[in-house]
């Protein structure tokens with residue numbers, strides 16, 4: 001404390017403010033009045049005040065501050081941007097102030113001299129001990145280095161003479177952890193700032209002088225365009241320009257009065273800075289700089305609208321679709337759109353299922369040399385196309401560049417490559433949809449590495465993604481007033497917010513807590529998170545970019561509906577997302593006996609070969625579970641089996657006769673794998689089930705307010721979901737053919 005007191009001067013106003021902020025966390029922070037007050041007024045109806053306060057983050061992490069203060073007197077409140085590291089990480093001695101360099105050099109030579117005279121003493125005494133090795137490394141670790149030595153001369157003297165120090169294992173400077181600061185001492189920063197301001201003032205004065213001289217006036221008249229070029233010292237607004245990959249396009253306006261040579265210098269400076277931008281972030285097809293500043297206003301969050309998903313409200317999010325491509329899936333064709341945005345650096349996706357974009361007429365040319373499709377009224381009104389993708393990104397962008405990033409019409413082929421034009425309705429604010437148009441079916445899906453890749457049964461995410469693509473792709477019976485039959489049409493917004501927004505690392509830790517007895521909600525809380533930390537503002541912006549102002553939302557989660565509504569996307573109907581195991585559980589149990597006789601009996605070679613033949617004989621149509629229509633499709637097991645088998649077997653793997661495959665046990669285990677029902681969460685697969693999944697699903701209903709009915713022991717789950725929820729309609733209408741859903 002003494003040292004700390006000595007290294008700091010008197011208590012400043014900043015100290016008092018800091019103390020105030022740290023001790024008044026339950027109320028709003030003084031420098032966040034607008035966020036705090038607006039969010040409190042708009043969201044208090046939706047969340048209790050305690051939740052709002054919990055969501056509010058302190059501007060300075062008290063833990064970081066405490067760690068910095070406890071680390072020693074040389075770390076002041078101005079210098080908490082320090083971190084531990086090895087010498088290898090900092091070697092720029094230019095960063096060290098001269099006084100420190102001198103002190104470090106003196107310390108080193110003193111240590112050398114001492115080492116040469118005290119041979120035979122302890123190994124530690126022989127070792128040139130740099131008390132703070134970072135000083136020698138050239139980092140800013142010891143900003144108060146000189147003061148520090150002044151403060152503790154007696155301790156230095158004592159350690160060098162009388163006190164016997166226990167020998168400790170030798171640790172080299174390279175191995176030793178030390179403080180490395182990425183921040184210059186305050187005095188240096190203030191000086192730099194002062195220098196910069198002086199430079200600016202001088203430049204301005206020079207510019208005014210030159211501007212008044214007649215020859216410069218003439219020069220500037222011959223170069224009017226120079227005034228709209230760019231400079232480097234103006235602060236950038238948060239925009240797509242700040243996203244990785246876009247840095248190369250950063251542009252800032254130059255004051256019109258700046259002479260041409262200064263502009264050239266600014267451009268050179270900018271160019272040099274850009275070459276330093278790391279290569280992996282560069283995207284060759286990045287939009288031209290001039291057009292990046294553009295972003296259609298309706299893509300962003302409606303100004304002034306309160307969002308329940310963001311308590312401390314950042315500037316409205318803006319999104320841009322960077323690429324679109326066709327992906328064939330077991331459920332049909334999907335257009336995968338990649339989006340970037342102004343709020344995070346993640347690449348969020350939109351999977352668009354849209355029959356109007358990919359049908360028979362997609363490659364027919366009209367007399368005007370444009371695809372017939374383009375003049376189709378239904379296409380113009382209903383095609384789910386990205387406005388930001390279809391825009392021309394700059395005067396120099398070629399049609400081929402546009403086509404490669406996905407801005408094409410119809411189905412791309414070797415001889416059919418037509419760049420798209422923005423839809424007429426894209427130019428209108430809130431385009432009018434046809435009267436009988438049914439709002440597209442939309443699913444907001446959050447990334448789940450474990451569920452989607454390794455078939456985790458801790459959750460139903462893999463199955464949900466599959467089910468969502470299936471439901472959206474299916475033809476469905478529409479409202480009575482509308483056309484009787486429609487093709488599946490909708491969007492899955494795939495958000496990269498793993499583990500309900502807490503990230504994969506914390507989700508994995510949450511799983512460990514769950515193994516110790518917690519459920520998914522309490523595990524999140526123990527790790528310092530909300531039960532659900534997700535946001536839906538980016539999803540809404542993506543939907544709006546695709547022209548989806550209203551939708552039927554596939555979810556059981558009331559928060560998702562509220563969030564979309566708050567962000568300006570109207571939810572006209574909720575469509576339940578029922579876990580397959582709850583939806584088809586009864587039927588599954590009925591079939592269980594049959595299944596057991598097949599699965600538990602050792603598979604005989606002959607049976608196996610016939611099974612494989614059966615698998616190989618089925619065509620693609622039959623393999624797609626959602627489109628299955630035969631009697632055996634009532635049983636999700638056989639549907640899944642057939643599909644999986646087809647996926648995994650290569651023609652050359654298929655046995656010609658029963659005799660050929662005798663004696664190969666590994667093949668039997670493969671068939672056992674094919675026959676297994678649960679855990680098959682890959683796209684186009686079957687039901688996910690298991691005790692941990694059951695616990696997870698029940699937690700969502702019982703503790704997170706998801707709108708589902710938990711099935712009873714008697715198996716009364718079927719039909720109940722529809723009764724419990726209004727309005728709910730499954731686009732594939734369960735009554736007509738539940739079996740087709742698995």
Ligand SMILES: Nc1nc2c(ncn2[C@@H]2O[C@H](COP(=O)(O)OP(=O)(O)OP(=O)(O)O)[C@@H](O)[C@H]2O)c(=O)[nH]1
Nearest residue numbers: 446447448459497498499500510520555556557577
């Ligand atoms: N934190 C945490 N996240 C989980 C856990 N299990 C799954 N998740 C994540 O939860 C997300 C899915 O959220 P859910 O609450 O299951 O479903 P939902 O999307 O909110 O609701 P629906 O729209 O009705 O499906 C995915 O991002 C998963 O990675 C868990 O135990 N802890």
